[in-house]
Amino acid sequence: MKQESEILFAEIEGEGKETIVFLPGILSSIRFWEPVKTLLKKNYTTVVFDLLGFGQSPKPDDCSYTLDEHASALFSSVKKYKLSTPVILVGHSMGALIALHFAAKHPTLVKKLVLVSPPIYPTKQLANRFIQSNSFWGMTTKVPIITQISCYILCRYTKPFTRLWLPLFHPKAPKALIQDSLNHTWHSVSKSLINILQNQGEQAEKDIKELKIPLRIVYGLDDTRMDIDSLEKLIRDYAISVTAIPHAGHTLPFTHPEIIASTLT
Numbered sequence: 259m260k261q262e263s264e265i266l267f268a269e270i271e272g273e274g275k276e277t278i279v280f281l282p283g284i285l286s287s288i289r290f291w292e293p294v295k296t297l298l299k300k301n302y303t304t305v306v307f308d309l310l311g312f313g314q315s316p317k318p319d320d321c322s323y324t325l326d327e328h329a330s331a332l333f334s335s336v337k338k339y340k341l342s343t344p345v346i347l348v349g350h351s352m353g354a355l356i357a358l359h360f361a362a363k364h365p366t367l368v369k370k371l372v373l374v375s376p377p378i379y380p381t382k383q384l385a386n387r388f389i390q391s392n393s394f395w396g397m398t399t400k401v402p403i404i405t406q407i408s409c410y411i412l413c414r415y416t417k418p419f420t421r422l423w424l425p426l427f428h429p430k431a432p433k434a435l436i437q438d439s440l441n442h443t444w445h446s447v448s449k450s451l452i453n454i455l456q457n458q459g460e461q462a463e464k465d466i467k468e469l470k471i472p473l474r475i476v477y478g479l480d481d482t483r484m485d486i487d488s489l490e491k492l493i494r495d496y497a498i499s500v501t502a503i504p505h506a507g508h509t510l511p512f513t514h515p516e517i518i519a520s521t522l523t
Contacts, residue, residue: 263330263331263334264316265331265334265335266309266316267313267315268288268305268306268335269306270303271299272300272302272303272304273303274300274301276303276346277303277305277341277343277345278298278346278347279306279336279347279348280305280306280307280349280350281309281349281350281354281357282306282307282308282312282313283349283350283352284312284351284352284451284454285312286309286312286351286353287313288314290350291350291511293515294515294518298522298523302346305345309328309352310327311323311443311445311447312441312442312446313441314441317442319443321449322449323445323449324449324453325355325356325453325458325461328450333363333364333367343366345368345369346371347360347361347368347371349372350374350511351374351376351508352377352450354373354374355461355462356454357371358373358462358465359461359465361471362465362466362469365468365469369472370474370522371471371474372474372476372518372522373474374475374518375476375478375508376462377483377484377485378485378488379485379488380458380459382457385455386456388483466496466498472499473498475498475499476510476517476518476521477489477500477501477502477510478503478505480505480507483508484508501517503517
């Protein structure tokens with residue numbers, strides 16, 4: 259682990275007395291939270307971070323991109339930007355796991371925690387099943403050399419051209435957000451995938467046990483990237499407040515921004 263944590267790129271708007279901090283997921287960026295942030299920035303100070311290794315944040319090579327390292331970068335950034343604490347903290351997908359770990363480690367800095375579409379996989383076998391159901395992530399874990407070469411070609415050497423054609427395959431998503439998905443390194447994406455998603459084990463449950471603040475989990479009942487059975491078991495075991503959205507998938511901040519915003523106020 260690095261001696262000094264990197265400072266994350268942030269977009270800060272609003273002048274509200276309360277501060278809401280947003281974390282995107284893997285391969286995402288600050289733009290992912292735009293629909294929700296727009297609904298809240300008149301009454302809150304909104305802060306959206308790019309995760310370590312993604313977007314416009316630093317992408318150190320001497321980093322293993324573990325939960326501790328992601329949380330440490332977030333801690334250093336909260337201090338560097340002199341955010342008014344405790345904050346309302348919300349994370350999506352992998353960002354939800356980072357937010358949960360951060361809140362468990364730094365309870366005085368967070369007053370409320372909202373996890374949106376958290377990919378909780380209590381065993382490696384379960385993680386592999388869901389990860390490998392996605393063609394890109396499946397290749398990353400099964401045949402990493404092929405994905406690594408593709409990553410170098412598409413995201414580095416031919417990046418200007420990739421930025422032009424990649425949005426054509428995702429017509430419903432904002433063009434800029436799809437282009438932002440190229441802003442990573444093979445090291446940052448592969449290590450984050452392995453150390454946070456694939457090998458998470460029971461870390462989420464351990465962090466939930468440590469929490470001393472209100473927690474709400476928001477998820478779509480049609481989300482195919484989550485193990486809903488494992489998630490709902492945790493919800494029952496720890497009496498977690500929940501918002502379950504029918505006929506909804508993984509990208510809730512885009513498809514249901516009003517519902518997400520309502521859980522933060």
